[in-house]
Amino acid sequence: MQELDAFIDKVKHLPPAPRVLPQLMQLLSSDDADATRVVQLIQYDPGLAANVLRASNTTAFAASRRVADLGEAIFRLGFNTVFQLVVAVSAARSLRPAQKAYGMGEGDLWQHSVTSGVAGRLLARMTGNDENIAFTAGLLHDLGKVIIAQVIEDNSFELIRTLEKEGCSLLEAEKRVLGFHHAELGSRLLERWNFPASVSVAVRFHHMPSAAEPHHRLASIVYLSNFIAYTLGHGYGHNAFAFRSQNTVFSILGLDPKMLEKLVVLTREEFETIETLFQIKA
C-alpha cells in the first residue's frame, strides 16, 4: 500500500479526481435517487453538464425541440445513460492521451476502456448484476496504466523486453520491473478517490477474478469485458494478449463458454448504438 501511494505521489500530472462520481454512485445505491439531486451534483461542472445536454440532443434521442435544461435532459436520456455519460466524461481526460509505455497512441486506451465498459454493462444485464457499477469498473479497469505510463515513459521497452524474454504476462512483467502491477495501482487510486469497494476490488483483481471475493462476480465481468474489447480489435497496445486465461469466470457468472463469440457480436452491436453518444468533448 505504501509502495503504491509513494508511486502515485511521484506522478506530476495525476488524473483529476472525478469528485462527482463517488457521490453519484452513493446516490445510485440509495432509495431517493431522483433527477433533482443528480442535477444538483452535475450542474456546477460545465464539462459534465455540456456533455449531458449534447448527448440528449443527438439524433438517437432528439425530439423536435432542443433540450437546454439538465433536468429535462436527464428525463429524456434516462438515469442509467446519464450516469454512464458522467462516468465516461469524468474518465475521458485521463484515458484519452497516448500511453507510450504500453504502445498505445492517443485515443487507444480510451477506446479500449469504453468498449470494456459497454461489454461490462451488457454482461451485467445478462447475469443480473448492476449495469452502472459494471460499466464504471469496465471503463476504469486500466486506470493504473495511465500512472505507470507517465513514470516509465523513458524506458518504455523494459516491460516488453521482460515480457518477451520471460514469456510472462504483462502483469507479471510489471511486477518484476516495478514491484507492483497496473491493476493494484489503479485500484489504490480508486480507493483514494472514495470509489465503492466493489469497483476498486474488481479493478484490482480484473486479471484474477476468483480471488476477488466477495466481488468476484464483478471482477469476472471486468475480466471478460477486457477480453471482449481486445477481440473486437479496439485500442491495442504492444503484446495486448499477454495475459493469463481464467476459465472460472464462466462458472462464476453462470455463463456457457460457448456464448463467448456471441458476446463479442452483441458488444459490437451495443457499441455501435452508443458510439455517437460517447463521443465526448473534453
Add this chain to the structure above:
Amino acid sequence: MAASPSIIPFDQRVIVGVADMAVSNNPNVVFTTYSLGSCLGISVHDPVARVGGLLHLMLPDSTIDPAKGIANPAMFVDTAVPALLRAAYQLKAERSRLKVCVAGGAQILDDNNFFNIGRRNHEALLRTLERNGLTIHASAVGGQVNRTMMLRVSDGSVTLRISGSKDEVPLCRS
C-alpha cells in the same frame, strides 16, 4: 521554357476496418488493416490480373448469428473468405494464380482455455481455404502481439508491422 512537371506516381492508401474487406485492380492502391489481434488479416493477389484484396475478419463461424453473417459477411471466416474470393474473381482474378497470405490470430497465454478465438479463427480458415482449393503462401499467426498488415496491389507484396518493433517486415515479396 521551364520543363513540364513530371508526374510522380503516388500510393492510394485504403484502410480496411475490422470486419471489413476490399478488393481492387488499381495498381496505385495499398491496402492497410490495423489492430489484428485474435482477428485474421487475409490478403489475396493475382499477379497476372493485378488484382488484390484484403480482409479483416473477427470470428470463426457465422452459425452463432446467421443474420449477421448475411448482413456483414466480412465478420466470420465461413462467410468472409467466399465473399473475398467472389469479389476478386469478379475482377478477373483466377484461383490457380491467387497468392494467399495470412496474419493475426493472436492468443492469450496458456493453452486449453475457452478464450482461444485466434486459434479457432486460424483452424476455420484452413478448412475454408481447403474447401476452396487454396493454400496459404505465407503466414504470421499466433503469439500475443498486435499486427498491422499491408498489401500493395501493383506487385502483391505484403508487409507487417508488429506493435512494439519499429521496422516493417516483409511477409511476402513481389
